[in-house]
Amino acid sequence: MYEERPALLDGAVLWTRTAAGPGTGGSRPVLPDGCMDLIWAGGHLLVAGPDTRAHVPAESAERYAGVRFAPGDAPAFFGVPAHELRDRRVPLADLWGAAGTRRLGERITDAPDPAAALDEAVRRRAADLPAPDPLLRAVADRLAAGRAVAETADAVGLGARQLHRRSLDAFGYGPKTLARILRLQRALALVLSGVPYAEAAVRAGCADQAHLARETRALAGMTLGAYTASAAASANSETPEPSGSRTTA
Template structure:
C-alpha cells in the first residue's frame, strides 16, 4: 500500500520465538499492534539512528506504516526532532482522536486491508493545504538519499533557500541533520543489497562508500556489528521488546 502520505506498509506480525531487527531509518512511522488478549495500541516510531535487536512477542497484528518524507510533521503536529529514537503513543500527540482511532482499528479483528484503509483515512483527514516547507523537506530527503548525495550548499542553491534554513527545515521535518540522513540512507541501501553483492568491497563501491573500511566503520557504529558479522547472522544479544 502506497499513497501520497504513505511510502510503505509492512506486516510485522509475529510470535514470541521470532527475532526482530529494527534497522536505522530516516522515516517516521505509525505502528498498530494487537496482543493475544485482544488489546490494541497505536504508536509513533520516530527516525531511528541505531539498530535494535529484540526477542519477539506474540503479536497477532503488527502493521507498520512508513510516512513519506515531509509529511510527518504536519500530520503529527510536532517537530520530528522531538521523536527521534523514541516510541510515542499517538494519543500523546492527537489526544482523544487517537484513542477513538485505536478502538476502531482494534474492532476490525485483524482485517489488515481495512486497518490500513482506516489508517490512511485518518491521516488524510489531518492533511492541510500545500506548504512549501514540507515540499523542501521532501526534496532534501530525496537528494540526500541518493547514492551520490548532493552537497547541501548545492541543494540549497537549487531550491532557493539558505543552507542554514534548509538544515533547520530538515531537523524540524525529518528530525535529522543532513549528514545523519545521508548516512542512514546509505546504510539502508547497503543492507538492501548486501545479500546479493559478491563481496564487501563491491558492496561498498556500489552503495556510495569511499571504500570497504568506510562502510565497515559506519556499519559498526549504527548496527553494532561489522557487515560481515551481520550478513552471517552473528548479531548482538537480543533485548526484551
C-alpha cells in the same frame, strides 16, 4: 512473518508482522532509515520516531501493523516536529490525547482486517492535511540518490542553516545524518543483493570498505559480517523481516 505493500497514502508503506515464536531468536534490529511509523500493536497505537541507531524491538503483542511514512511526511500528520521523537517509541495518545486515540484504536482492532483499517485511517486523516512539502521531498530524494548535502541545498534553494533547521523538523536530524543513513541503506541493499563489500561501499558512496564497515558499526550496531549473517538467517526462517520493520519501544 513480515509482509509489506504500498499503502493508500502516497509514498508510504503498509506492513504487517506476526511476532516471532519462542526459540526463533527474536526480532532483528531495526536500522535507521529516515522514516517514521504509526504502529498498531495488538490494540495499542504507537509512533516510532526517526532512529539514529539500531533499535531492538521488544515483543509486546502477537500481531502488528504499521504505516511507514516517506521521509519528511510524518511530522505534519502527527503534529510534532520529527526531532522531538528522535530515537523514541511513544504512545499515540501522548500526541493526540487519550480519548480520540482510544476510539481509533478500538475501531482498528475491531475491524476484520486491522492492517487495512489502519491504512484507511491514515489516508483519511492525511486527506485533510496540507500536501507534503515538495521541497523536502526533493531533499530526501536527492540525498537518497547519493547527492552531496551542499549540492542538495543549492538545488532546492536553501542555505546551509535553513536546510539544517528544516531537516531537523522534517526528518529528525540534520541533512548530513540523513545522508549517512540513506547511504548505509543503499550499501546494505547492495550487499544483500550479492555485491561484494568493497564494491557495494564505493557504489553507495563510501570511500572504501573500511568506511562502510565503520558506518555499519556506528548506525547498525554490528559488523558487516554480522548483518549479512543475520539477514541470511532471517531469510531462511519462517519470520523474515527487513531492516525497516518497526515494532515496540
